[in-house]
Amino acid sequence: MNEHRRQILQMLSEGKISADEAERLISALEERPSGSSQQDVSDSGTKARPKYLRVQVDSEDDGHEGPTKVNVRVPMQLLRAGVKLAGLIPPQALHRANVAIHEKGIPFDLSQIKPENLEELIDQLSDLSVDVDQKDHATKVKVKVFCE
Amino acid sequence: MIPLVAVVSLRGRESRTLRIWVPLILLWLVIVPLAALFSPLIFVGCLACRIDPFGAFSVGWQILRALNDTEVEIEHRSAGISICVF
Numbered sequence: 001m002n003e004h005r006r007q008i009l010q011m012l013s014e015g016k017i018s019a020d021e022a023e024r025l026i027s028a029l030e031e032r033p034s035g036s037s038q039q040d041v042s043d044s045g046t047k048a049r050p051k052y053l054r055v056q057v058d059s060e061d062d063g064h065e066g067p068t069k070v071n072v073r074v075p076m077q078l079l080r081a082g083v084k085l086a087g088l089i090p091p092q093a094l095h096r097a098n099v100a101i102h103e104k105g106i107p108f109d110l111s112q113i114k115p116e117n118l119e120e121l122i123d124q125l126s127d128l129s130v131d132v133d134q135k136d137h138a139t140k141v142k143v144k145v146f147c148e
Numbered sequence: 149m150i151p152l153v154a155v156v157s158l159r160g161r162e163s164r165t166l167r168i169w170v171p172l173i174l175l176w177l178v179i180v181p182l183a184a185l186f187s188p189l190i191f192v193g194c195l196a197c198r199i200d201p202f203g204a205f206s207v208g209w210q211i212l213r214a215l216n217d218t219e220v221e222i223e224h225r226s227a228g229i230s231i232c233v234f
Contacts, residue, residue, distance in 0.1 A: 075216065080214070
């Protein structure tokens with residue numbers, strides 16, 4: 001909220017908006033909290049938090065290998081605990097793990113996984129849905145990652 | 149609640165399914181006294197590795213509790229394995 005107010009005041013000081021417009025914008029901002037909180041309540045009421053992360057892999061091979069199916073259901077609580085476990089890893093071990101990950105060509109920093117950001121991460125995962133279809137001449141692979 | 153039972157299903161090429169109910173509670177009954185016995189060693193080991201032993205215990209307990217409802221199924225050709233933890 002303070003950020004919005006500061007932006008309005010900055011626009012006023014730069015002459016982009018008049019004093020009347022700034023006053024109207026600030027009063028509109030002051031009216032927003034009750035409306036936005038009602039919206040949050042309705043959102044949390046309708047949108048249930050996901051309980052599981054599900055990974056499904058379907059691979060169809062026209063050759064001798066035959067079809068392969070993988071279906072994994074991981075509780076979100078396990079993800080939470082896993083992130084907390086990562087927070088316990090000593091810095092030296094994290095550094096070595098990061099180096100190994102970078103050597104594999106994966107640009108990921110394990111030290112950025114922090115328990116403080118855990119709920120935000122879980123919230124973002126609730127909207128996650130990844131579908132990957134790969135078709136070769138003999139193989140058809142379908143990967144689906146989603147939350148439920 | 150920690151998981152009490154794991155169900156392991158094995159399916160062979162003859163489409164015969166072998167379902168094994170593993171009473172994890174018996175495993176916990178064995179592990180808990182052992183963990184209590186070796187807790188001083190675990191504590192010292194954690195301190196030597198610069199890991200907070202209480203934090204490690206807390207996270208270990210959370211992982212144990214979170215294992216409930218975990219499900220893994222792998223099928224290849226006509227064979228398959230499925231592990232469900234309750």
